[in-house]
Amino acid sequence: MPVKNRFAELLPEITAWRRDLHEHPEILFETHRTSAVVAEKLKAFGCDEIVTGIGRTGVVGVIKGKSNTSGKVIGLRADMDALPIHEQTGLAYKSKIDGAMHACGHDGHTAMLLGAAKYLSETRNFDGTVVVIFQPAEEGGGGGREMCEDGMMDRWGVQEVYGMHNWPGLPLGSFAIRPGAFFAATDQFDITIEGKGGHAAKPHETVDSTLVAAHVVTALQSIVSRNADPVDQIVVSVTAIESSSKAFNVIAQRVQLKGTVRTMSTAMRDLAEKRLKAIAEGTAATFGAKADVTYYRGYPVMVNHEEQTEFAAEVAKSVSGACDDAPLVMGGEDFAFMLEERPGAYILVGNGDTAAVHHPEYNFNDDAIPAGCSWWAEIVEQRMPAA
Ligand SMILES: [Zn+2]
Ligand SMILES: [Zn+2]
Numbered sequence: 249m250p251v252k253n254r255f256a257e258l259l260p261e262i263t264a265w266r267r268d269l270h271e272h273p274e275i276l277f278e279t280h281r282t283s284a285v286v287a288e289k290l291k292a293f294g295c296d297e298i299v300t301g302i303g304r305t306g307v308v309g310v311i312k313g314k315s316n317t318s319g320k321v322i323g324l325r326a327d328m329d330a331l332p333i334h335e336q337t338g339l340a341y342k343s344k345i346d347g348a349m350h351a352c353g354h355d356g357h358t359a360m361l362l363g364a365a366k367y368l369s370e371t372r373n374f375d376g377t378v379v380v381i382f383q384p385a386e387e388g389g390g391g392g393r394e395m396c397e398d399g400m401m402d403r404w405g406v407q408e409v410y411g412m413h414n415w416p417g418l419p420l421g422s423f424a425i426r427p428g429a430f431f432a433a434t435d436q437f438d439i440t441i442e443g444k445g446g447h448a449a450k451p452h453e454t455v456d457s458t459l460v461a462a463h464v465v466t467a468l469q470s471i472v473s474r475n476a477d478p479v480d481q482i483v484v485s486v487t488a489i490e491s492s493s494k495a496f497n498v499i500a501q502r503v504q505l506k507g508t509v510r511t512m513s514t515a516m517r518d519l520a521e522k523r524l525k526a527i528a529e530g531t532a533a534t535f536g537a538k539a540d541v542t543y544y545r546g547y548p549v550m551v552n553h554e555e556q557t558e559f560a561a562e563v564a565k566s567v568s569g570a571c572d573d574a575p576l577v578m579g580g581e582d583f584a585f586m587l588e589e590r591p592g593a594y595i596l597v598g599n600g601d602t603a604a605v606h607h608p609e610y611n612f613n614d615d616a617i618p619a620g621c622s623w624w625a626e627i628v629e630q631r632m633p634a635a
Pocket of ligand 2: 353
């Protein structure tokens, strides 16, 4: 079974929505216009219930099937937020907002889920209830967590939840998925190394925080190479080093380090946090300095549930003929919070041979819309077949 014909018909309309969203990117929880556009369209489609302001600027729509003997409730989730990137695509519909850009394709995700909502509202060819979830702040703000904390899952009795992301490099309109851990836990750290500043010609009268910082940066890589089991995945990256000295002849009093830790299991995450603190504090103490470590836990590991993943892959095969095994991704995904609350699965849809996400020349591929929309619709119609 290929893509649904209705989505081939709707393609120009859904593409126009996508490009309008692309012109008006909004960052994190600031998705005010986007949320209003989503809510207004859901209303026009005849959704049975539309609630705004879930997780600050999130929107939830409810679509009831022709019957509800199954009592099933399926959640379908898209993200709406853009990135603080200056767009360099040169597209006719490029961002109208300086320093903001839909560089992760969330404009496409929102448009595709709207397309599916339009189709499902028209046809209602299922036995149960669909909850369409439009979340803000996927790119680091935890909008998915806030929607969950607002009680979304219980309020609408969501039993299973599904998500999708476009994937540059994956053939256009094809799918890839994997069960179990899929996207990494994404943590951040700040390390402040306090030494004793002084004249660069008199190092013996100082505690050189720059030298300490260099040792800490190097030693932190031993978490990956010596503490972690080699078969596990982990990334430790120090991404910023800032010295309190701006002069060639002043030894810095203080050096600050920033970075990120990516892991694929809670055990690895706990180990990394513990070792990071011990290494920074111990190394600083060795040189007579002091390290102050702050470790921030971000998104948890995103874990696809076995049964729902198998079903999602079968649906993808029915739409696109095949479904690939996806690789592990060391990036984070806020959908992890929804998958902690309910069983479900997250799938990748091919964006074709395009620039990578988060690149200033990236663009969502509108030709992926029929496949993406069909997958959403088939999830509903195959999971809750019309009575
Ligand atoms: Zn992104
Ligand atoms: Zn994204």
